[in-house]
Amino acid sequence: MNDFEPDVRPILMAMRGADAEPDTGAVAAGERMPVWDEAEYGQRERSIRMIRRKGLEKRPGLVRTLVGVIRSLGLRNLLFGLWDCVFIGLIASIVIWAAIIGGVSQTHWLNRTDRLFGLVVPVFVCSPALFLVVHFLVVVKERNLNTLNLIRTCRWSFRQIATVRMFLFGMVSMMVSSLATVLLVRTANPGLPTMIILGICFSSLFLFSLLQMWAEGHLHTVPAMVLVPALWILAGLVIQLMRSEIAPYLMAIPPILSLATGLTLLAVFLVVLHRYCTGDRLEKRVENLGRPVMA
Amino acid sequence: MLNLDHISKSFGGHRVIDDLSLTFDLGVHGLLAPNGAGKTTLMQMIATLIHPDSGSITWQGQDILAMDEDYRGLLGYLPQKFGFYPDYSATEFLIYIAALQGIGRRQAKPLVADLLEMVGLGDRAGQRMKTFSGGMIQRVGLAQTMINDPDLIVLDEPTAGLDPRERVRFRSLVHSLAQDRIIILSTHIVSDLETIADRVIMLKDGRVRCNLSPGRISGRLEGKIFLVPTGYRLEEGQALLEEEHEGGETSLRIYSPWPPDQGQVVTPNLEDAFLVVYGDERS
Numbered sequence: 127m128n129d130f131e132p133d134v135r136p137i138l139m140a141m142r143g144a145d146a147e148p149d150t151g152a153v154a155a156g157e158r159m160p161v162w163d164e165a166e167y168g169q170r171e172r173s174i175r176m177i178r179r180k181g182l183e184k185r186p187g188l189v190r191t192l193v194g195v196i197r198s199l200g201l202r203n204l205l206f207g208l209w210d211c212v213f214i215g216l217i218a219s220i221v222i223w224a225a226i227i228g229g230v231s232q233t234h235w236l237n238r239t240d241r242l243f244g245l246v247v248p249v250f251v252c253s254p255a256l257f258l259v260v261h262f263l264v265v266v267k268e269r270n271l272n273t274l275n276l277i278r279t280c281r282w283s284f285r286q287i288a289t290v291r292m293f294l295f296g297m298v299s300m301m302v303s304s305l306a307t308v309l310l311v312r313t314a315n316p317g318l319p320t321m322i323i324l325g326i327c328f329s330s331l332f333l334f335s336l337l338q339m340w341a342e343g344h345l346h347t348v349p350a351m352v353l354v355p356a357l358w359i360l361a362g363l364v365i366q367l368m369r370s371e372i373a374p375y376l377m378a379i380p381p382i383l384s385l386a387t388g389l390t391l392l393a394v395f396l397v398v399l400h401r402y403c404t405g406d407r408l409e410k411r412v413e414n415l416g417r418p419v420m421a
Numbered sequence: 422m423l424n425l426d427h428i429s430k431s432f433g434g435h436r437v438i439d440d441l442s443l444t445f446d447l448g449v450h451g452l453l454a455p456n457g458a459g460k461t462t463l464m465q466m467i468a469t470l471i472h473p474d475s476g477s478i479t480w481q482g483q484d485i486l487a488m489d490e491d492y493r494g495l496l497g498y499l500p501q502k503f504g505f506y507p508d509y510s511a512t513e514f515l516i517y518i519a520a521l522q523g524i525g526r527r528q529a530k531p532l533v534a535d536l537l538e539m540v541g542l543g544d545r546a547g548q549r550m551k552t553f554s555g556g557m558i559q560r561v562g563l564a565q566t567m568i569n570d571p572d573l574i575v576l577d578e579p580t581a582g583l584d585p586r587e588r589v590r591f592r593s594l595v596h597s598l599a600q601d602r603i604i605i606l607s608t609h610i611v612s613d614l615e616t617i618a619d620r621v622i623m624l625k626d627g628r629v630r631c632n633l634s635p636g637r638i639s640g641r642l643e644g645k646i647f648l649v650p651t652g653y654r655l656e657e658g659q660a661l662l663e664e665e666h667e668g669g670e671t672s673l674r675i676y677s678p679w680p681p682d683q684g685q686v687v688t689p690n691l692e693d694a695f696l697v698v699y700g701d702e703r704s
Contacts, residue, residue: 185489203520207506272504279468279498280521281490281569287521 188289188400195290199282204290207273208264215260216302222255223306230314242316243369246326246376249307251362253327254334257299261338262351264291269347289403296335296395303327321381328388332395334358339398422446423467423573423603428476429627430462437462439627440476445573448619449599452607453691455699458624460607461501464577467605468498480573494523497566501577503558507551511542511561514550515568522569529568536564540594556587563594574598576606580613592617611692621691623698630698635691642689642697648672649684656681662696676700 186194195204205212226248233244268274278284307327311320334354341350365372423445430438437459452460465471466478469485469492478485485492505514512533519529537546540560545553550561559579566574576595580588588610595604596617608614614621615635623631631638646662651671655661659677676697677684 198523199520203517206517206520207509268504271506272500272502273506274504275465275468275470275500275502276498276504276518276565277521278470279493279496280518281494281523282521283490283493 185283185404186286188293188396188403191286191289191403192293195282195286199287204287204294207271208267211260211263211267214263215256218259219252219256219299219302219306222252223302223309226252227306227310227313230310233314239369239373241314242318242373242376243366245310245314245316245323246318247362247366247369249303249310249323249327250330250365251358253303253307253330254299254338254358256302257295257331257335258338258355260295261292265347265351285405286403289399292335292339293396293399296332299331300328300392303331318376319381322376322379322384325379325381325384325386325388328385329391330358332388332391335395336391336398339402422481423605424479424482425467426477426479428466428473428478430459430466430471430474432462437627438466438473441624441628442476443622443629443632445603445605447599447601447603449595449604449606449614449617451614451618451621452605452624453609453611453614453621453695454607454624455609459627460609460624461577463624464501464575464605464607467573468496468500468575469493494569495572497569497571497574499559499562499566499574499576499579501581503562505550505558505561508549510547510549511537511553511564512546514561515565518565519568524569532568533564536567537561539567540564541590554587555582556584556590559583559587559591560594563591567598572602574602574604576604578607578609580608580610588613611695615691623695625698631694638694639689639691642676642693644680644686645676645678646687646689646693647675647677647681647684648687649675649681653681653683660697660700662693662700 230245230248233241268277274284277287304324304327307323308320311318311323316323337354337357338350341353344350345353425441425443425445427440427442428438429436429440441463452463454460462471466473467485472486480488480492480495483492509517515533515536516526516529519533520526524532534543534546537543540563542557542560542564545557550558553561559582563576563579566576579595580591583591592613595606598604599617599619606613606618618635620632621635621638622629633641648665649672651664651673653673653675655675656677659675659681662674662676665672665674674687674693675681675684676693680686
């Protein structure tokens, strides 16, 4: 290369066509984006919100999304390219639950508390297993294949597709975990009503799902995928270690309250999915536009 | 018409797109810039994958984010890293994309067959995509951008990794699609645009440095590109573009605002313009 830094400014000026923007830089940006004080900013935000409310069509909610996506895409397209993930998830959870049922059936010689917690802890830790495995495999596969960017530019909103997938994974996990829990209770006969164990199963599954969704909305992919499962295993360990202290409270819980807690968390899960579906179209744009400088 | 109005985008404090305004009409618009100049960021904003920090993008006067699925329904997008499911055939994959674009299976089947024929993959339609070459994959990518008969096609580095023969074939395909559409094609390969682009937009430091037809860009350099012998000492204001080897002889291709001694004026091309604009980034 030459020793000189060539002065290409004249040629750049010459090449700048009629459409090219003048190089006005920060001055122009400053002129267009005034710094508001907090009161002006609040007034402006309220005005924008009102315009958005009046001017924008609302996104469909959970029910309309479920009906629309399943009717138009069908299960075949909803999980296109991901059936292997679903299959592996199902096989993994069958193996996990079979191992637990096999283990629990050998615990007749333990005292009542140990037998009870030999059931409660696996139900708590493993209820979200199917949800976790399938969701994790789907995320990893779609990231590795780079298919997300393409899907997100298609007419069907990826937000809606993701919502329906989460709903499906949640419901299938609930069914599998319920079945496994009932089988476990029948095998181990821990002396605790099935409703309480089912309540623990549903609570664990939907609390896990809610925390997982929160983590994915706020953290990078790897920590988001690791944090909640690690928390769950840790919580399982803590419950196991504190079983003597927890046992009296567990025995005292009315079965209906336990089940109601699980179903309430299911309702929260559905509400969160609904809110995700109806999310504001211009949320990010408006968040980013003209934030005041709070010096 | 697609209009970008004073858009900016920063990542981690680094401004990638800086107060950029552009208008796209029918035809092929080439975004030409070196890697890392903000092409993909700009393309992703047009494809609604990321949002500008400030400014707006409008289609026929409507904000594209507010248009939501209506905008995506008229958009065909080929990402820089085109993702596909290797265990599925091109036909199955395109029928899936058609479903995501709201086209039913019955209607999609003949459409997919036509598109695969158009991109020269009619005889490989049933084969798994993992058996395809890079060029064939890109052709499937181009076919999927056409599935909804879009008004706007965004192609992000579509020729990266293709051999010269495949690049020529790809360019003629793009040219044939451009009759009644807006096509925005980003590349750092000058020859991709020389023959097919109606306008070439050069980006530098997140801003538009040039927005003209390839001919007019070259025309601006008329009388300023010279061949000089090796050993020629460049003066301030001149710039070395490249070394040329012909018939066993080596000469230097330079940019010079004035005729240099022993200099032979040559016809400028788009690559000269690219080197003039981005020369400092190569050194």
